Structure formats: structure tokens, C-alpha cells
Amino acid sequence: MRRALELAAVAEAAGEVPVGALLIRGEEALAEGWNCPIGESDPTAHAEIRALRAAGAALGNYRLPGTTLYVTMEPCPMCAGALVHARVGRLVFGAPDPRAGAAGTVFDLVRSTELNHRLDVIGGVLEPECRELVQAFFRARRG
Numbered sequence: 001m002r003r004a005l006e007l008a009a010v011a012e013a014a015g016e017v018p019v020g021a022l023l024i025r026g027e028e029a030l031a032e033g034w035n036c037p038i039g040e041s042d043p044t045a046h047a048e049i050r051a052l053r054a055a056g057a058a059l060g061n062y063r064l065p066g067t068t069l070y071v072t073m074e075p076c077p078m079c080a081g082a083l084v085h086a087r088v089g090r091l092v093f094g095a096p097d098p099r100a101g102a103a104g105t106v107f108d109l110v111r112s113t114e115l116n117h118r119l120d121v122i123g124g125v126l127e128p129e130c131r132e133l134v135q136a137f138f139r140a141r142r143g
Contacts, residue, residue, distance in 0.1 A: 001094060001126045003032070004070045007047065008133055011035040018133045021047035021071040023055045023064070023088075030067065031055035047071060048079035052086050063087045072130040074101035074123065080109040083119060090120040094130025 007020025011034035019035045033050030037043050048071055056062045068090040069083060075093065080102035083091060096105040103110045103121050110119040 001070050001072070001092065001130075003029070004047075004072045004094070005126065005129060005133065007032055007034040008072045008130075011047065012133070012137055014039055018137050019047040019071065019073045021051040021069060023051045023067055023069050025064075025067045030064075031058060044078065046076065046079050048075050049082055052082055052088075056086070065089060068092060070125075072126075073097055073134060074103050074105055075110070076100045077102040077107055077109060080107070083110055084112075084115050084117050087117050088119055090122070092122045092125050094124070094126050095134060096123060096127075 003022045004020040008018040011020060012018035014036060016035040016038055021033045022029060023031045031051045031054035033047045033054060035047050037045040048069060051069065055064055064086045067088050069088050070092045072094040074097040075083065091103055091110055093103060098105060100106060110121055
């Protein structure tokens with residue numbers, strides 16, 4: 001999660017909402033990403049999606065079983081759906097998202113029995129640091 005926080009800082013420095021993600025398998029870091037929908041003019045350029053895309057390209061496979069995604073903020077519905085489709089095994093997130101969290105806070109797409117794959121979920125890892133990063137970003141923007 002510390003590396004995900006570093007990646008979130010990259011997003012923040014670029015004027016993006018500070019969210020960072022790291023995808024690992026065992027002890028190996030497969031891919032990482034940070035938010036950049038503004039800079040890429042792409043509403044899907046969330047940290048999680050960018051990490052999944054990079055891992056898929058590196059491995060030559062869109063299925064990523066046996067992997068764990070570390071992300072500083074609970075995934076939104078789009079990202080949660082992508083994690084399910086990629087067959088990610090476990091999700092570890094920092095701060096819950098009370099507006100759009102899709103890993104148990106508002107929705108629970110990643111553990112839905114209606115879908116063909118479910119993830120193990122651990123939330124609240126380094127939560128105070130992850131939450132403060134996002135809150136400070138929005139405080140600064142509101143001036």
C-alpha cells in the first residue's frame with residue numbers, strides 16, 4: 001500500500017484525484033497505475049484500470065488469476081467490474097468511498113453472488129493516510 005500511496009502522489013502532482021494502484025502476484029509487482037482521466041481525456045483512466053491494462057499487456061492475457069490489487073481508495077463500479085472480469089483474486093484498499101465505493105461501502109460488486117467471480121476483500125489498510133490524501137486534495141481545490 002505504501003507504493004500505491006506513492007503512485008497516488010504522482011496523480012496529485014498532475015492535478016488528478018490522488019489514487020494509486022499496484023497489482024502483484026506473489027512477491028512480484030506486475031503493474032501499477034495512477035489516476036489520469038483529465039490528462040488522458042479518458043473517463044476510464046482510473047488507477048485500477050491502468051494497472052489492469054498494463055498487466056494484461058505484459059502477460060499477454062486479460063485474465064489475471066492469483067493476483068492482488070492494492071489501491072488507495074475503494075474502487076468505483078467501473079473498476080470493480082473490471083476486477084471481476086479480470087479474475088483478480090484479492091482486493092486490498094485503503095480508504096472507503098462513501099459515494100461510489102463498489103467493494104462493500106455503497107455497492108458490493110466484487111463479492112456479488114450474481115457474478116461469475118468474486119474477490120477476497122481487505123479494506124482499511126493505511127486508511128488514515130489514504131483518506132487524508134484525497135481529502136487534502138479536495139480541500140485545496142475548493143480553496
